[in-house]
């Protein structure tokens with residue numbers, strides 16, 4: 001993750017770029033933490049984008065791409081993923097125009113997608129009913145690409161701080177801002193998981209895990225923002241690691257869920273569509289990675 | 305497995321089929337014929353299987369016999385309507401009256417698990433007032449059971465079957481949340497919903513006994529819609545995959561392909577056991593108590609066929625009511641075509657329902673109520689319907705079947721009133737076991753006809769309101785048989801008491817749809833199972849009080 005994947009492009013004129021490249025190689029120690037923090041956020045945004053990419057591919061394939069707009073999240077999430085990989089590899093302390101654009105595009109897609117999904121649900125007979133929020137277009141799903149875009153955009157802002165302390169995004173303290181976005185994202189994603197696990201009647205007790213651990217994580221992040229003590233941050237950090245693990249272990253549980261459908265994995269082409277979505281749980285991991293990045297930013301800002 | 309469960313019994317040698325594992329077996333306790341068991345139960349359907357399970361779990365020794373085969377749904381069920389007629393009770397019967405019933409596919413099953421193996425899974429509670437229909441609503445007869453007690457037993461059954469239902473049920477007093485969530489609606493169900501919204505009445509997702517999420521080794525529903533020909537995924541929570549496995553693990557014995565021909569009574573006029581036919585021979589199983597749970601036709605038939613010197617009119621028949629007050633439920637439909645594709649056969653057939661006319665009494669010119677549901681006829685059934693209702697054949701039928709994907713329909717389950725002349729008697733003809741076959745006499749009364757007319761007019765409006773074309777009415781159909789051994793408060797006006805215990809022979813019980821004094825406008829199986837749960841609890845209580853024969 002820490003290794004640069006070739007020379008990335010940097011926003012700005014030729015001269016600026018040359019200086020940026022120089023500074024990246026010369027005066028590392030001043031900006032290293034800034035770049036590290038930004039790359040962590042790129043990584044978080046990328047994890048979320050990967051989850052969205054696969055999830056929307058499966059779900060919209062299931063919906064036969066009835067509407068051409070259903071290709072949008074695939075393209076945008078793919079692009080966001082690529083840009084995030086690029087950012088994760090990029091060691092330079094300067095924001096990058098293409099990454100910026102694609103992150104903004106992702107956020108806009110998330111908002112637009114949410115609109116589409118709300119329209120899809122409310123136009124069905126019964127309107128905003130349990131039936132339609134269970135089985136219509138998932139209201140919360142496009143939020144994941146919005147979050148990916150937001151985190152990525154924050155990442156670029158963090159990077160742009162260079163050696164400046166404390167780091168800021170949108171003129172707000174960086175760590176606190178990212179932590180707040182992450183906490184809200186965790187709560188929203190919990191809502192989504194809660195809704196779908198309620199649809200599955202919590203038939204397996206483990207289905208309660210992703211609706212209990214993440215809100216606690218959100219609370220710990222909020223605690224870290226509000227009281228800022230080292231102890232809270234350390235606990236929050238451990239919790240974020242737990243959530244990262246949960247996000248990946250969740251795929252295993254969902255794979256088990258797929259196996260419980262008629263025909264099991266032998267009938268994978270049908271059951272991957274009908275069973276619990278394999279790519280969904282890692283969106284928690286993506287958010288938890290963002291949480292870790294935000295805690296690091298707060299530590300550096302406060303303990304420095 | 306190459307063995308045909310219709311020819312040789314499977315539940316033998318201390319083991320029974322494991323319905324969840326292809327080729328698998330579970331161990332089964334076995335009793336010898338000469339061992340006197342606490343309860344022998346005739347029939348393993350909604351009533352018999354539930355009772356067998358509960359009694360075995362309460363520690364009684366139980367043998368439950370069924371005339372039908374022990375199927376393995378994962379292996380024995382084909383997605384083929386003709387093949388699956390093997391689930392129906394198609395033994396000879398004679399039907400007459402003004403409106404002779406069509407027996408077989410739509411009303412009776414012959415299998416371990418009974419009719420629930422091919423039922424449509426609609427799992428409704430009765431409207432509370434129906435339990436006091438005579439006093440509160442002015443028709444039919446009162447039940448000897450209070451609705452509040454039933455409400456608790458309904459909950460027990462809904463939990464046992466993991467019923468998938470709406471988050472909030474719009475009619476009747478509050479009920480606990482259904483254990484599983486409702487299934488996604490298909491286009492046919494959405495058509496029902498749009499019709500209801502157009503006419504300003506409520507609708508909801510139908511509570512169904514099929515899984516919307518995994519349960520143990522049972523898979524969730526795959527929405528292929530073969531439900532009424534048997535479910536090959538075990539999503540359907542029939543008695544075969546719910547109560548029966550529980551009964552086996554609690555120590556009950558299930559005897560498949562075992563047709564009971566006669567109940568024996570002893571010198572004291574008590575039931576002593578049953579004569580049954582299995583593997584080409586007649587056997588006699590001794591028992592301290594006999595429970596009859598053969599459904600509304602076979603139950604009275606067995607009681608009547610068991611007549612002896614002491615009980616010349618048949619067992620439990622001092623009131624003369626055995627076989628009387630047979631109630632079918634009206635099952636009329638309105639059909640039409642939509643411009644867009646509906647493919648109504650996708651998914652369980654009745655995903656959406658309105659019980660509006662069960663709970664609304666204003667504006668009715670008849671007693672009783674009806675629910676109506678979306679429909680999903682399978683192709684062969686639909687071709688049959690077209691052939692019989694419209695006389696289509698050959699090229700015209702083929703032409704009509706091209707519209708099959710556009711067909712949409714609504715069908716009622718409507719209350720029919722109890723009438724003594726609607727009844728089961730014995731004909732002189734004999735069946736393959738040498739037993740007198742039943743004669744089933746049925747005529748609609750004026751109230752039945754008014755209810756049917758009301759429902760047809762209303763459903764036609766509902767279909768019309770959503771732009772359905774070529775609307776037509778299917779007038780002659782009935783489903784669900786009940787009555788024929790009604791429960792009540794008095795020996796002269798009922799066959800059994802509230803505990804399903806016969807007034808005449810204290811160790812003879814009847815526990816199935818026969819005991820219904822009225823049927824309401826709701827599918828009966830949930831009520832049958834709730835009554836069986838209550839009966840089991842009452843038997844346990846009575847046995848503690850020493851009021852039951854157990855030695």
Ligand SMILES: Cc1cc2nc3c(=O)[nH]c(=O)nc-3n(C[C@H](O)[C@H](O)[C@H](O)COP(=O)(O)OP(=O)(O)OC[C@H]3O[C@@H](n4cnc5c(N)ncnc54)[C@H](O)[C@@H]3O)c2cc1C
Pocket residue numbers: 346347348349350351352369370371372408409410411412413414415416417418419420422423424425426427428532562563564565597598599600602603606784785815816817818827828829830832
């Ligand atoms: C196609 C269809 C769809 C249905 N859909 C629904 C629905 O959606 N919802 C609902 O609530 N209900 C539905 N029903 C009705 C429901 O299945 C029955 O009401 C219920 O199963 C009746 O329970 P029971 O115990 O009285 O009889 P059954 O379940 O029919 O069980 C009777 C058993 O007794 C056995 N038997 C009978 N006589 C003898 C004998 N002499 N010896 C040995 N065994 C004997 C039979 O083989 C049978 O297995 C449907 C029925 C059918 C046929």
Ligand code: SF4
Pocket residue numbers: 514524525526527528529530531532534535536537538539540651652
């Ligand atoms: S639609 Fe569902 S309940 Fe019906 S047969 Fe198929 S899997 Fe079973």
